[in-house]
Amino acid sequence: MRRTPRSPGPALIGASAAALAFGAPPARALTAEAPMSYLETFGPRGHQIADLIFALLALSVAVVVIVSLAVLVGVMIRRPMRPPDIEGRLPVIRGGNGVRWIYIGLALTTVALAGSVTWTMVTMAAINEPPADPRLTIEVTGHQWWWELRYVADDPSRTFVTANEIHIPVGEPVRLKLGSADVIHTFWVPTLSGKTDLIPGQTNLTWLEADTPGVYRGQCNEYCGQQHAHMALAVYADAPDEFGAWWDRQVQAADRPEAAAVSQGQRQFLLRCGACHAVRGTLAGGRVGPDLTHLMSRSTIAAGMLPNTVGHLSGWVANPQFIKPGSKMPNLELSGPELDEIRSYLLTLQ
Numbered sequence: 405m406r407r408t409p410r411s412p413g414p415a416l417i418g419a420s421a422a423a424l425a426f427g428a429p430p431a432r433a434l435t436a437e438a439p440m441s442y443l444e445t446f447g448p449r450g451h452q453i454a455d456l457i458f459a460l461l462a463l464s465v466a467v468v469v470i471v472s473l474a475v476l477v478g479v480m481i482r483r484p485m486r487p488p489d490i491e492g493r494l495p496v497i498r499g500g501n502g503v504r505w506i507y508i509g510l511a512l513t514t515v516a517l518a519g520s521v522t523w524t525m526v527t528m529a530a531i532n533e534p535p536a537d538p539r540l541t542i543e544v545t546g547h548q549w550w551w552e553l554r555y556v557a558d559d560p561s562r563t564f565v566t567a568n569e570i571h572i573p574v575g576e577p578v579r580l581k582l583g584s585a586d587v588i589h590t591f592w593v594p595t596l597s598g599k600t601d602l603i604p605g606q607t608n609l610t611w612l613e614a615d616t617p618g619v620y621r622g623q624c625n626e627y628c629g630q631q632h633a634h635m636a637l638a639v640y641a642d643a644p645d646e647f648g649a650w651w652d653r654q655v656q657a658a659d660r661p662e663a664a665a666v667s668q669g670q671r672q673f674l675l676r677c678g679a680c681h682a683v684r685g686t687l688a689g690g691r692v693g694p695d696l697t698h699l700m701s702r703s704t705i706a707a708g709m710l711p712n713t714v715g716h717l718s719g720w721v722a723n724p725q726f727i728k729p730g731s732k733m734p735n736l737e738l739s740g741p742e743l744d745e746i747r748s749y750l751l752t753l754q
Contacts, residue, residue, distance in 0.1 A: 440623065442594035446616045446641075449531045449597045456527045463516055531598070534577035534611045541579040542570065546589030546602040548628060549635040549731060550694055550707040555651070564654050565682070567694030568707050570612075570622075571640045573647040577613040590626035593639050599625050614641035621708075630730035636708030657685025658697050658753055669749030676736050676746065683753065693733060699753040706731075718747050 445454045488494050543554040550568055557563045572578045582591055584602040592599045593612065600610040614620065624635035642650060661667045670686065678688035684697045699705075702712050706728055710716040719726075722743050724733040738746070 440594045440621055445595050446618065446620065447596040447613045448535065448615065449611070449613060450595055452527050452531055453598055456523060459523060460520060463520060467516070534579070534613065536577055538577045538579040538611060540572070540576065541581060543581045543583070544570075544591060544602070546582075546584045546586075546591070546624065546628070546635075547732075548586050549624070549631040549728075551635070551637045552585075552694065555654070562651075562655050564684075564697075565695040566654060566698065567702075568636075568704065569638050569640060569702050571642055571647055571650050572612060572614060573644045574614055574617050574641045576644070577611050580610045580612060582608045582610060587628050588626050589624045589628050589635070591622065592625040593620055593622035593637075595620045596639060601626060612639065614639070617641050617643060631728055634707060634709045634728060636704075638703070638708065653701065654698055658683050660685070661749065661752060665745065666748050666752055669745040669747070672742055672745045673749050676738070676742075680733070696750070696753055699750055701754060714747070714751070717750060718743065721746060721750070 442450070443454055443457065445451050541556045543556060545552040545554070552565065552567055553570055554565045555563060580591070580600075582600055582602045583606065584604045586604065588604070589602040590599050591602060591610065596612050596614055597610060600608050602608065618641055620639040620641065622637040622639060624632060626632075628635065661670050673683075674686065674688055678686070678690060680690040680692040682689050682691065682695045682697070684695070688696075700712065704710060705712050705717060705720055706724070709728060710720060721736075722738060723735050724731055725735050
């Protein structure tokens with residue numbers, strides 16, 4: 405039976421109108437960045453993987469060309485056939501140098517395979533560990549369907565949790581500890597690194613390093629359920645001073661609302677959303693959904709599915725199941741005034 409989308413309802417209709425009313429700036433979701441290329445890389449780990457890929461590609465092309473030429477030569481240069489005997493049987497001809505060519509082919513194949521295996525093993529050993537001991541560790545937990553990111557510091561007061569957007573300093577290796585809260589996911593940022601699985605009950609290690617500032621798109625690469633395709637992430641490679649300033653902002657608790665309307669929005673948020681989401685400095689301490697302490701500092705929402713604009717945020721809060729069916733964020737059946745109050749509060753989480 406074919407399913408039809410649920411009606412967006414009055415709250416979502418009002419949210420759509422909010423995009424025009426608030427003059428939301430143009431933005432782009434991470435899903436618009438596809439296709440992700442692993443041939444153009446921006447970090448030492450990605451460079452070595454790309455070099456191996458190009459080498460194996462060149463070897464494969466060479467094999468195809470050599471075999472094709474050999475077939476053409478064999479077809480075009482034919483020896484004269486001896487006539488059949490009186491009973492119509494062709495005589496068996498022995499001799500010639502065919503066996504020598506088999507030996508030559510086996511030798512070339514052995515050399516090519518040995519070279520490719522050796523290069524592959526050397527590359528895997530080189531990318532297994534970073535060139536220097538990382539000073540920064542990020543604990544990445546995969547959820548259906550978003551990424552929880554915990555930045556670990558020696559000083560517990562400097563440790564914080566965010567979601568979906570990883571910030572790293574340019575030119576420094578970063579250690580990632582990967583785990584899963586539900587099913588198997590795969591962490592993949594092709595321009596910076598290869599793929600590493602996130603397995604429930606197990607911690608896997610990988611590392612990232614970017615040598616050029618920029619934004620690098622990532623994706624869950626292991627089918628993990630209905631919204632697997634909408635489980636994107638982004639790695640922001642910042643200059644070291646910019647990264648330090650970003651960290652200083654992230655460790656701060658949310659500002660206390662001053663306006664009466666925002667205070668009412670915070671009360672609505674704690675009542676409706678606080679059991680699933682955390683906002684540091686408030687009574688909201690949920691762990692089911694992303695930490696929203698600095699929600700408006702992120703470029704996207706819903707794990708890279710939507711740009712983080714007023715209109716898209718309003719639509720997402722009003723009816724997440726209409727936008728991302730199957731996600732663990734329920735429809736709260738908010739009225740228009742309730743949606744407006746919660747949105748007013750969320751916009752202060754800078």
